[in-house]
Amino acid sequence: MTHAAAFQPAGVIPACLLPFHPDLSVDEASLRSHLRDLASVEGVSAIAINAHASEVSSCSLDEQRQIFAIARDELGDRMPLVHGVYAEGSIEAAKIARMADSMGAAALLVFPPSCFSLGFTPEMVITHYRYIAEASSLPLIAFEYPVTSGQGYGLDTLLQLIDAVPSVRAIKDWCGEAQAHERNVRVLQAPGRDIAVLSAHSAWFMSSLVLGCKGIVSGAGSVIADLQARLFRAIAAGDLSTARGLADRIHPLSEVFYTDPWVDMHNRMKEALVLLGKLPCAAVRPPLVKLGDAEVARIASALRKAGLLNN
Numbered sequence: 229m230t231h232a233a234a235f236q237p238a239g240v241i242p243a244c245l246l247p248f249h250p251d252l253s254v255d256e257a258s259l260r261s262h263l264r265d266l267a268s269v270e271g272v273s274a275i276a277i278n279a280h281a282s283e284v285s286s287c288s289l290d291e292q293r294q295i296f297a298i299a300r301d302e303l304g305d306r307m308p309l310v311h312g313v314y315a316e317g318s319i320e321a322a323k324i325a326r327m328a329d330s331m332g333a334a335a336l337l338v339f340p341p342s343c344f345s346l347g348f349t350p351e352m353v354i355t356h357y358r359y360i361a362e363a364s365s366l367p368l369i370a371f372e373y374p375v376t377s378g379q380g381y382g383l384d385t386l387l388q389l390i391d392a393v394p395s396v397r398a399i400k401d402w403c404g405e406a407q408a409h410e411r412n413v414r415v416l417q418a419p420g421r422d423i424a425v426l427s428a429h430s431a432w433f434m435s436s437l438v439l440g441c442k443g444i445v446s447g448a449g450s451v452i453a454d455l456q457a458r459l460f461r462a463i464a465a466g467d468l469s470t471a472r473g474l475a476d477r478i479h480p481l482s483e484v485f486y487t488d489p490w491v492d493m494h495n496r497m498k499e500a501l502v503l504l505g506k507l508p509c510a511a512v513r514p515p516l517v518k519l520g521d522a523e524v525a526r527i528a529s530a531l532r533k534a535g536l537l538n539n
Contacts, residue, residue, distance in 0.1 A: 235274070235308045235334035235335055235367065236367070236397065236424070237274075237310070237335055237367060237369050237397055237398035237424050237426060237442075237443065238273060238398075238424050238426070238442045238443045239271070239272070239273025239274070239442075239443045239460065240269075240271055240272050240273055240443060240444055240449065240453065240456050240457045240460050241272070241273060241274045241275065241276055241310060241426065241443060241444065241445045241446075241449070242266050242269075242272060242275055242276070242445075242446060242447075242448075242449025242450050242453045242456070243275075243276035243279045243280065243281035243282070243445060243446060243447045243449060243450060244259075244262055244263060244266060244275055244276065244277060244281060244282055244299075244450055245262060245281050245282060245447075245450045245494060245497055245498055245501070245507075246259065246281075246282035246283050246287070246295065247259050247262060247498070247507055247508075247509075247511075248509075248511040248512070248513065249509075249511065250509060250511055252511060252513050254291065254294065254295065255508070256298055258507055258508060259295070259298055259299075259302075260298060260302045261506070262450070262501070262506065262507070263275065263298075263299055263302050263303055264302065264303075265506060266449070266450070266453055267303050267306060267307045269453040269454050269457055270454075270457060271457030271458070271460060271461055272307070272449075272453055272457060273308070273443065274307065274308040274309065274310050274334060274335070275299070275303075275307055275308075275309055275310070276309075276310040276311075276312065276337055276445060277295060277296050277299050277309050277310065277311055277312065277333075278292045278295055278296060278311055278312040278314070278328075279310075279312035279314070279337055279339075279447075280312075280314075280339075280447060280494065281447035281450055281494045281497070282295065282312075282494075283494065283512065283513055283516070284312050284314045285314065286513040289320075289323065289324065289327070292324065292327075293327055293331070296309070296311060296327075296328065296331050296333070297331065300331060300332050308334035308335070309332070309333055309334055310333065310334060310335045310336070310337050310369065310445075311324070311328035311333040311335075311336055311337070312324075312336075312337045312339065313325055313328070313336050313337065313338045313339060313360060314339045315339075315341065316341050316342065316343060317341070318341075318355060318356045318359035318360070319359065321338070321341075321356065321359060321360050322359040322360055322362065322363035323363070325360045325363040325364040325366070326363040326364060328364070328366070329363070329364035329365070329366050333366060334366070334367075335366050335367045335368070335369055335397075335398075336360065336364060336366050336367070336368050336369065337369045337371060337400060337445070338356075338357065338360060338368055338369065338370055338371060339371050340353075340371060340373055340379040340380075340381070341356065341379075342379065344378065344379045345377065345378035345379050346378070347378070350381075350384075350385045350388045350389070353381055353385055353388075353389055354388065354389055354392045354393065357370070357389060357392075357393045357396065358392070358393060361393050361395045365395065366395070367395060367396075367397040367398070368393070368395050368396045368397065368398075369396075369397070369398040369399065369400050369426065369445070370386065370389065370396050370398070370399045370400070371399070371400045371402065371428075372386065372399045372400065372401050372402060372403050372412070373402055373403070373404075374402065374403055374404035374405065375403065375405075375408075376404070377404075380403060380404075383408070383411060383412060383415060386399065386412070386416070387415070390416075390421070390423055396423070397423065397424065398423060398424035398425070398426055398442075399412065399416065399423065399424075399425055399426065400426050400428050400445045401413075401425050401426065401427055401428060401429070401436075401441070402428035402429065404429075406432070406435075409427075409429065409432075409436065409439075410439055412425055413425045413436075413439050413440055413441060417440060417442070424442040424443065425440075425441050425442060426441065426442065426443040426444060426445045427441040427443070427444045427445075428444070428445055428446060430446055430448050430478075430482045430485070430486055431479075431482045431483075431486065433446075433456065433459060433475070433478065434459060434463070434471055434472070434474075434475040437459065437460060437463040437464075437471075438463055438468075438471075443460070444456060444460065447485075447493060447494050447497060448478075448481060448482065448485055448486075448497065450494075450497050450501070451481065451485075451497050451500045451501060451504075452478060452481060452534070452536075455474055455477055455478050455534070456478070458470075458474055459471055459474040459475065459478065462474060477533075477534045477535055478534065480529075480530040480533040480534055481500075481530050481531070481534050483530065484496065484526050484527055484529075484530040485497060485500075491516065492516065492519065494512075495510070495512050495516055495519055496519065496523070496527055498510035498511075498512065499519055499523075499524050499527050500527050500531060503524075503527065503528050503531060503537060504531065504536065504537065
């Protein structure tokens, strides 16, 4: 809880991967190495734990507790940790929030329940967040999905949520539509509201930051946190020439990571870290399966284009 009072969601927040042994148990040694690698990057403001990138949907509550305990033990007070709240029901979400708060999380990243894909009302969204807010006083980051997914809230619902649950201090904006993204930035970050918009649009990070997003949250940061942090600094300094060069390096990796089927995005990132010598294997839990040789070759090619792999 060291960081909870001071942490304001902003800056470059990579979402860490979760390495597994071939038997699909958590590879603690590789997780610790991965966390040290991310925390050593200049400009990283926090690390997201138990989120999409760490295959949280395949992890029990006990495993989430274990993973967070490893992260806290490895990083101590050097790095704020944002804990994902991924749950179908609000009661379970509150349990996760309470656990994360007690273990020293700095903020909570709240995923929409997948049942919302069948339809929801603003009152349901607010109720879900109220359960979480009553279980923890930590700042909440609302994960905004594309409206077309069935799980995206839309700006009107976000505004109602922010008014009803004051601990919502930021959104992770993955709305997937340029005009809606700009509207979110302009409305939510306007004076008097000042909700941080953190971009999850990996293909448009330069555009998002030029527009004024206060940070980025990205699974791709598990591989390219340094490029993302340098891009963030270049935009903050108004150095668009440097920013364009960095965006050109990031682009091939965004293209290869974020493609159909999107559920494999973090599978691909694990393969990238294996190619870079940073993970011993790219094991994923079912229903995900090992990528084929042709796709791994495409990842290697993208790493070369980004200047990260020489062979």
